[in-house]
Amino acid sequence: MRNTTISTLFLLFFLFAAVHIAAQEPDPVIRPVVVVDAPTGVVAEGELDWTAGTVSVTGEGFVDDDVTHPVRRRLLGFRAAKIDAYRKLLEIVGGVQIDARTTVSMAMVASESIRAQVEGLVTGARVVPGSQIEEDGYFRLGLSLDLRGDLSAAVLPGSTAAGPAIPQDLPYADSVVVFVPPKPYTGLVIDARGTSLNPSLSPRIIDDSGRVIYTAGYVDRGYAVRTGVVAYERDLQQAVVSDRIGGQTARPFLVQAIDISGLYNSDAVVTRDMGTRILMAGMEADFLTECRVVFVVGPKPAPPPPIAVFSEATTGDSTLGDSMLGEAQPTGDFLDSILEARALADTLPAEAPEETAAEIVE
Template sequence: MKSQCKSVVTIIVGAMFLFAGMGFCQEGSEGKGGSAEWTKVIDSKVSEKIGDKGLVNFEEGYIEAVGIGAPPEQFYGKPQARPMALRAAQVDAYRNLLETVQGVQIDSATTVKDFVVESDVINAKVSGLVKGAAVMNKTYLSDGTVEVTVRMPLSGLAKAVIPQAIADDKKTDMKEHKPVPFSKKPAPADEVYTGLVIDARGFQARPAISPKIFDENGAEVYGTLIVKREYAIQQGISGYARDLTSAQSNPRVTDNPITVKAISAEGVGKTDFKISNEDAKNIRAAKQNLTFLQKCRVMIVLD
């Protein structure tokens, strides 16, 4: 499988040489994004760095990576130096983007790399997404090197891996985390909710493509055993926010979400959450609640 991963990198690097120079921001422009902006993003959005060359912004839905390129020493000061440095930076950026994508958490115990190694189909989809990433920024540095930033949508990656995540979980999680049936009764008029907001601040939890919510007994309240596949693929399993008010007013949960405080973050990656049995009971108390959960109308608030 290692040779398979190497072949993916080789294909992507080769493609980047072929398309080098296409799709760049205008020369002299800083463009959008770039590693210089990452500190601001990490401080204000639900996001995380993967290694030192990649960023995943779960709140705004994109993955970025940066690459650095320099011309061969014998070309310094010559007309070919700048385009050669630019080409090298782009190749490096796409290589780093692939590594960043492979490090994204799917769930608490699984990364994209795990899926890429196991599935040729997902491998092909991921490599295609990386090759299609846009160049967002290029910066010419005083020492002759060039920094290039590339970006791809997180939604594309989610669409590539969520079907497999759902299929795997239905095989492995039904025994230990089998959901408790929801009530078939309609909610009272004053308790009709339109979405779920999980306040998971205070646990140093992390975002993931496929988070799960459990009750105190381990039964799944929300996750791959609950969602409808078509909705999960279309819009992702959950949204994320740093601010509770922003989460509660997010169009994803429309105008009257039920807000629940998590009591712990779970799993190796701390991307799953436990809520009290009482809160779980309230969520399961009306058939409308199952409907909005199946449609992935869920926001998670993290530090």
């Protein structure tokens, strides 16, 4: 009877956890942006949604009171608001980081072709449905521009012939150990929470020796332009089941970032050993060239309160009434811990057969 009761309690707990995940609202990576033009002091405000891959602004316009015809007032008012929105959008897009060292405005200065393409995309930005507001001579509308697609095609670097090779000079510890994933991974999730990583269009993954593991130059450019080099999420549970990784049937390779790098802090740093594991797993499943990579950013989740668990009493009969209420002290979010434990089990190295180990040593 007692075992049945405890089993029921644990079953209810895990059902609650599953419902909690399903009921979670998406928590996109949104960064408000304010750009101040130094000579004039004009301020451009906008919003970068790195999860949806969009940049949006709101333009404002006014019409003089001497314009009395209602149709003319409306046309002039929204025209003024759209011109204001174009100006703001160009300022905000110019500040978008392409990589850890370059912004879109830098690329526009360096290339007239890129400047012309970006300016053309800005003037072709779509009006956000329902954003047009008219009130007492005050007009407002919103514009939105996709960071992926044409903008990425204009500013992302071209792809190279091939990515980095597996290093020949493996350390001795790796010479007798071979990393073989139990099953091919469907994508890579980099947990960069707790760092000050800034999103960009073309971030890199590098290891602590400086070796580049993942960059826009190593991927299929078609995927990079269409879906972005990486996706950004705030919630780990949402990241591991995102459509980019494979949805509910995803099998993500979960890796912890140990640091960040680059002038604008947009590159994630992993250990050298983990960098090699990422390359080997990517060669088997091809998820790197198809940009099936997600960065999880934001603050590190605080440890949850202790979880109450039932433990056997040291004396007396083993009945539910005599059970003692113990405390488990998990580190980090409980659901995160489940994912991290699974990832740890997946990344444990398998010892190579003697003949294979001998070949590696040679």
